[in-house]
Structure formats: structure tokens, C-alpha cells
Amino acid sequence: GQQVMQIPQYQHVQEGEDFTTYCNSSTTLSNIQWYKQRPGGHPVFLIQLVKSGEVKKQKRLTFQFGEAKKNSSLHITATQTTDVGTYFCAGQGGTSYGKLTFGQGTILTVHP
Amino acid sequence: DAGITQSPRHKVTETGTPVTLRCHQTENHRYMYWYRQDPGHGLRLIHYSYGVKDTDKGEVSDGYSVSRSKTEDFLLTLESATSSQTSVYFCAITWDRGTGELFFGEGSRLTVL
Numbered sequence: 001g002q003q004v005m006q007i008p009q010y011q012h013v014q015e016g017e018d019f020t021t022y023c024n025s026s027t028t029l030s031n032i033q034w035y036k037q038r039p040g041g042h043p044v045f046l047i048q049l050v051k052s053g054e055v056k057k058q059k060r061l062t063f064q065f066g067e068a069k070k071n072s073s074l075h076i077t078a079t080q081t082t083d084v085g086t087y088f089c090a091g092q093g094g095t096s097y098g099k100l101t102f103g104q105g106t107i108l109t110v111h112p
Numbered sequence: 113d114a115g116i117t118q119s120p121r122h123k124v125t126e127t128g129t130p131v132t133l134r135c136h137q138t139e140n141h142r143y144m145y146w147y148r149q150d151p152g153h154g155l156r157l158i159h160y161s162y163g164v165k166d167t168d169k170g171e172v173s174d175g176y177s178v179s180r181s182k183t184e185d186f187l188l189t190l191e192s193a194t195s196s197q198t199s200v201y202f203c204a205i206t207w208d209r210g211t212g213e214l215f216f217g218e219g220s221r222l223t224v225l
Binding site: 001004006009031033035041042043044045048050088090092097098099100101102103104105 | 143145147152153154155156157160170171202204206211212213214215216217218219
């Protein structure tokens with residue numbers, strides 16, 4: 001079945017440093033989604049990428065979808081303590097509406 | 113806010129006992145999902161529903177059953193709980209005419225001793 005690998009598992013940064021997490025799927029995806037989960041909370045949808053090579057920005061967050069639609073990345077510029085949490089990528093293949101395959105998540109810690 | 117309520121939010125039970133988790137939504141969403149979250153595994157799909165009495169298995173369905181007798185409630189049952197089912201369980205919905213993004217409930221933390 002479809003597998004989505006996400007690295008790194010943990011990332012500790014000083015406030016103001018940049019952060020990147022990477023996802024790689026074993027199969028071509030119809031789209032990839034990114035979620036953020038604050039400690040003790042539930043995952044919250046951030047963005048969806050659909051097109052090959054797509055790049056989207058949300059303030060300090062930049063999301064990329066690979067040309068082959070098998071990999072993706074999330075880059076945060078100049079991290080802040082409010083960025084703390086776990087970031088998940090989730091791939092959707094074919095017509096499996098809402099049936100996402102999640103990566104293992106990257107736990108981001110930001111030291112002030 | 114997708115209007116999702118999960119209950120109970122926390123439960124401790126013993127091996128071999130039955131457990132039912134409830135997901136209740138107030139906005140008439142057609143699509144509902146149960147995921148479990150475990151360290152190092154992300155979230156994994158257990159079962160999903162595309163409407164009343166229309167359910168199907170996900171990636172990790174063994175040991176779980178679901179029922180959806182009315183639109184607003186999606187029940188997840190562990191017939192005989194095992195320690196490997198200790199986890200955080202999230203219910204989620206998608207918009208009927210959306211692009212498949214999930215909106216999660218607050219989660220139910222289950223501990224099986």
C-alpha cells in the first residue's frame with residue numbers, strides 16, 4: 001500500500017532559525033496536505049498542494065510539491081515560539097476522498 | 113469549527129472489555145473518519161463512512177467495528193480491548209463538496225491496562 005515517509009522526526013531550533021521538514025511518498029499522489037498539531041491538541045489543516053511543482057506561501061511558511069508529485073516540503077523562515085508543534089504531511093492518492101496516508105510527523109521545538 | 117464532538121475524551125479500561133467511542137457532528141456532513149494516533153506512526157485510518165449505513169475499512173481496522181445509523185453519529189467499537197489499542201483516537205469530517213481536507217475533533221485518549 002501507499003507509504004509516506006517524513007523526516008526528520010525531531011527538530012530543535014533556536015528562535016529565529018529556519019526549519020524544514022520533508023515528505024516522500026512511495027506512489028504518485030493526487031494531492032498532498034499539511035497539518036499542524038499543537039501539544040495536546042488536534043491536527044489542524046494548513047494547506048493542500050495539487051499541481052506538479054506547486055509552491056504556496058503562508059506568511060513565513062513555504063510549501064512545495066515535487067515535479068513527480070511524490071515528495072513535498074514545508075519550510076518555516078525565522079521560527080517563532082508559536083511555531084512549536086508537530087507538522088504532518090498527508091498524501092491522497094487517486095479518488096480516495098478523505099482517506100489520507102499520513103507521514104510520521106516532525107516534532108518542532110523552538111527555544112527562545 | 114466543524115462542529116465535531118468526541119466522547120469520552122479520556123477513558124481507562126481493562127483488557128478484554130468492550131469500549132465504544134462516539135463522534136457527533138451537528139452540520140450534516142456526509143463523510144466521517146476514525147483515525148488513531150501513535151508516536152512514530154502519525155495518524156492511521158481505522159474506518160470511514162460515506163453516509164448512513166455506508167462504512168468501510170481503513171488501513172488498521174482489525175479489532176475495530178463501526179456503525180452509522182444516523183448522519184450525526186459515527187461510533188467506533190472495540191469489541192474486546194487490548195493493550196495495543198491504547199492510543200489517541202480522532203474523528204474527522206470532510207466537506208461534502210471540498211477537496212478532501214480533514215477537520216478533526218478534539219480526540220479521545222484511551223488507555224487499556
